[in-house]
Amino acid sequence: MTTTNGSNEAIPTLQLLDPQGNRATTRGTKGYRDRAAALTPEDLRGMYRDMVLTRRFDEEATSLQRQGELALYAPSRGQEAAQVGSAYALRPQDFVFPSYREHGVLQVRGVDPVDRLRFFRGSDHGGWDPNEHNAGVYSVVIGAHTLHATGYAMGVQRDGTPHDKRDGTAVIAYFGDGATSQGDVNEAMVFAAVNNAPVVFFLQNNQWAISEPTIRQTKIPLYQRGAAFGLPSLRVDGNDVLAVYAATQEALERARMGEGPSFIEAYTYRMGAHTTSDDPTRYRTSEQEEEWRGRDPIDRLAAYLRAEGELDEAFEAQVKAAGDEIGAHLRTGVRALDGGAPVSTFDHVYATPHGVVSAERAWYEAYEAGDPPAQQYAIAETTQGGAR
Amino acid sequence: MTTMAERTHTTSGSAPEAASSTKTLTLGKAVNEGLRAAMRHDDKVMLMGEDIGPLGGVFRVTDGLQAEFGEQRVVDTPLAESGIVGTAIGLAMRGYRPVCEIQFDGFVFPAFNQITTQLAKMHNRTRGAVSVPVVIRIPYGGGIGAVEHHSESPEALFAHTAGLRVVSPSSPQDAYTMIQEAIACPDPVVFFEPKGRYWTKGPVDLDAPVGSATLNSAHVVRAGTDVTLVAYGPSVETAVKTADALAAEGRSAEVLDLRAVSPIDTAAVVASVRKTGRCIVIHEAPVFFGAGAEIAARVTEECFYALEAPVLRVGGFHTPYPVAKHEREYLPSVDRVLDAVDRAFAH
Ligand SMILES: Cc1ncc(C[n+]2csc(CCOP(=O)(O)OP(=O)(O)O)c2C)c(N)n1
Numbered sequence: 001m002t003t004t005n006g007s008n009e010a011i012p013t014l015q016l017l018d019p020q021g022n023r024a025t026t027r028g029t030k031g032y033r034d035r036a037a038a039l040t041p042e043d044l045r046g047m048y049r050d051m052v053l054t055r056r057f058d059e060e061a062t063s064l065q066r067q068g069e070l071a072l073y074a075p076s077r078g079q080e081a082a083q084v085g086s087a088y089a090l091r092p093q094d095f096v097f098p099s100y101r102e103h104g105v106l107q108v109r110g111v112d113p114v115d116r117l118r119f120f121r122g123s124d125h126g127g128w129d130p131n132e133h134n135a136g137v138y139s140v141v142i143g144a145h146t147l148h149a150t151g152y153a154m155g156v157q158r159d160g161t162p163h164d165k166r167d168g169t170a171v172i173a174y175f176g177d178g179a180t181s182q183g184d185v186n187e188a189m190v191f192a193a194v195n196n197a198p199v200v201f202f203l204q205n206n207q208w209a210i211s212e213p214t215i216r217q218t219k220i221p222l223y224q225r226g227a228a229f230g231l232p233s234l235r236v237d238g239n240d241v242l243a244v245y246a247a248t249q250e251a252l253e254r255a256r257m258g259e260g261p262s263f264i265e266a267y268t269y270r271m272g273a274h275t276t277s278d279d280p281t282r283y284r285t286s287e288q289e290e291e292w293r294g295r296d297p298i299d300r301l302a303a304y305l306r307a308e309g310e311l312d313e314a315f316e317a318q319v320k321a322a323g324d325e326i327g328a329h330l331r332t333g334v335r336a337l338d339g340g341a342p343v344s345t346f347d348h349v350y351a352t353p354h355g356v357v358s359a360e361r362a363w364y365e366a367y368e369a370g371d372p373p374a375q376q377y378a379i380a381e382t383t384q385g386g387a388r
Numbered sequence: 389m390t391t392m393a394e395r396t397h398t399t400s401g402s403a404p405e406a407a408s409s410t411k412t413l414t415l416g417k418a419v420n421e422g423l424r425a426a427m428r429h430d431d432k433v434m435l436m437g438e439d440i441g442p443l444g445g446v447f448r449v450t451d452g453l454q455a456e457f458g459e460q461r462v463v464d465t466p467l468a469e470s471g472i473v474g475t476a477i478g479l480a481m482r483g484y485r486p487v488c489e490i491q492f493d494g495f496v497f498p499a500f501n502q503i504t505t506q507l508a509k510m511h512n513r514t515r516g517a518v519s520v521p522v523v524i525r526i527p528y529g530g531g532i533g534a535v536e537h538h539s540e541s542p543e544a545l546f547a548h549t550a551g552l553r554v555v556s557p558s559s560p561q562d563a564y565t566m567i568q569e570a571i572a573c574p575d576p577v578v579f580f581e582p583k584g585r586y587w588t589k590g591p592v593d594l595d596a597p598v599g600s601a602t603l604n605s606a607h608v609v610r611a612g613t614d615v616t617l618v619a620y621g622p623s624v625e626t627a628v629k630t631a632d633a634l635a636a637e638g639r640s641a642e643v644l645d646l647r648a649v650s651p652i653d654t655a656a657v658v659a660s661v662r663k664t665g666r667c668i669v670i671h672e673a674p675v676f677f678g679a680g681a682e683i684a685a686r687v688t689e690e691c692f693y694a695l696e697a698p699v700l701r702v703g704g705f706h707t708p709y710p711v712a713k714h715e716r717e718y719l720p721s722v723d724r725v726l727d728a729v730d731r732a733f734a735h
């Protein structure tokens with residue numbers, strides 16, 4: 001395959017299903033094939049279901065944005081295999097640091113679809129309790145969260161969690177091709193490497209950072225970046241859910257067993273716009289988009305499952321019904337999100353009382369009540385303790 | 389909302405001192421003892437920074453701590469400030485209380501993004517579900533004859549960011565207590581250590597209670613009646629010396645040590661200025677958009693009819709921190725504060 005950075009099939013890329021959904025049997029991939037083979041038909045149907053539901057979520061969110069119900073939305077269309085496949089390799093105790101596009105990961109992690117849109121609605125800066133799902137909230141400052149992932153993994157090390165491929169704890173950071181240029185991402189790999197921290201760097205190279213093709217970020221295939229930091233690094237076909245699953249499972253197990261960090265480049269394609277505010281016609285061709293429509297990750301898994309006789313109409317109908325349910329849930333749930341009372345802006349600025357916020361809040365409440373005091377900014381309602 | 393339990397520490401070390409738990413320490417050693425006490429009290433407390441292990445930090449503030457607590461708790465990090473603060477955030481999310489040392493004031497800027505967009509906002513972003521009790525220790529300020537990037541006072545940049553607490557001790561006792569209170573605080577705290585005062589000695593009660601008072605409350609260093617000198621960190625000593633000089637002239641100055649720049653203990657400032665009618669704010673940081681401007685506005689709003697003169701500010705100029713040869717002229721000196729006092733009395 002020819003890619004935007006001029007690379008081609010010669011770049012070693014793990015693939016277990018070819019674009020037509022046939023099992024690929026490349027030499028040297030037996031370990032990965034065995035991992036994929038351990039997935040039951042129920043597992044595979046579960047992956048398929050979550051990929052379809054992620055795409056349905058995408059479509060519903062996009063139309064809610066078009067209706068003015070969301071300020072913005074960043075679609076994940078085309079990246080469902082990379083996201084769902086990697087998330088299926090996670091164990092409940094593992095911790096996820098997503099960027100803003102990991103709707104498929106959060107789907108698998110069980111974050112309510114409405115909660116996933118609070119941020120895009122403009123009613124919340126986050127949307128869920130990270131500790132409830134072991135998944136951090138969206139991270140918008142490109143690359144910043146990869147350091148949090150490494151730090152969290154350093155904490156896991158210090159907790160003395162067991163070194164066990166199932167019961168150990170791993171951390172995974174999701175980021176994009178553009179993010180690989182950020183200092184923070186590079187520092188995150190330096191800190192992970194020298195600490196041997198149990199973290200997996202999961203790059204989705206969707207070939208675009210808004211309008212910039214990967215050639216603007218790198219001269220070398222990006223998986224080589226990980227290797228340069230001393231991390232076991234692998235490039236996988238990001239539209240092949242089995243390859244992604246197997247590679248991520250291997251890396252996560254390495255982390256859980258105390259064997260340190262890894263780097264995975266999932267080579268995929270952002271089929272949609274960067275966000276609902278973007279216009280890809282200004283920077284890429286419809287031929288390219290057409291080519292990648294032919295490599296749709298959902299079609300690939302569906303073709304495989306059908307050939308195996310594991311995808312019947314009854315199941316497809318169930319998935320469709322689940323999608324309809326998500327749609328209905330979103331349409332009512334999202335419209336009901338209003339951000340709470342304006343005074344809640346003053347909540348959770350600090351975990352302990354801070355005189356400036358307390359005073360401004362008190363003034364604002366009085367102002368709202370039609371009774372503003374003469375002085376707006378001066379005296380804190382409380383200062384704790386006293387001078388010794 | 390979390391309230392921090394008061395606690396007391398037993399005296400560290402083996403020397404069978406007399407009944408008293410009070411020792412004479414330099415300010416730098418007081419921070420060291422405070423760190424030691426906090427680490428003994430809570431095994432989630434850990435230190436991260438450049439050269440803080442065997443070397444004990446370039447100012448030796450972490451001297452002996454790696455030997456006592458090991459490499460897992462006193463971490464010599466890669467040379468990357470954003471990495472230090474960013475990984476500290478992740479550690480805090482996992483339940484740790486990291487204390488990051490930034491080697492010098494001028495080197496905090498690579499971490500500025502992590503501090504302002506991540507550390508300051510994580511608690512708010514998660515609607516209180518996550519707390520990030522990270523302390524960023526920064527030796528700051530001038531007067532040590534250093535080269536570029538080693539003498540700056542960037543506290544206003546952090547005070548301007550909601551979600552951060554910004555404090556600076558002026559005495560060994562406060563350094564000892566404040567570092568422990570900063571570590572115990574569930575909020576992120578930027579802890580500015582007046583490096584020019586690291587060698588200042590004073591009594592430190594090693595059993596002093598640890599709560600949250602010093603993070604929120606100013607403290608009257610010297611009572612007076614004619615003018616209020618508001619200062620923090622390295623400028624408190626300048627204010628006290630000015631008060632001495634004024635006393636010789638028969639003028640009585642009250643010296644208020646703010647301790648915290650965020651929040652500002654406005655009530656304490658206002659109470660003093662209502663009494664004295666005059667207010668002068670002193671800091672090493674540039675006056676332009678500095679903490680003094682905020683204090684002047686607050687005092688004006690609250691003490692308008694009590695003021696005998698406009699609030700005046702003495703501090704650095706709107707220039708890059710000067711070369712060492714010129715820093716004595718740049719830094720707020722007793723002379724320049726006296727000049728401001730004269731102007732205040734001229735009204
Ligand atoms: C530090 C920073 N700079 C710029 C932006 C604006 N921005 C948002 S997404 C984006 C492109 C990111 O590309 P990539 O890392 O490949 O992730 P993708 O959007 O493809 O998932 C940019 C420039 C930002 N959010 N953060």
Ligand SMILES: [Mg+2]
Pocket residue numbers: 176177178204205206207208209210
């Ligand atoms: Mg991209």
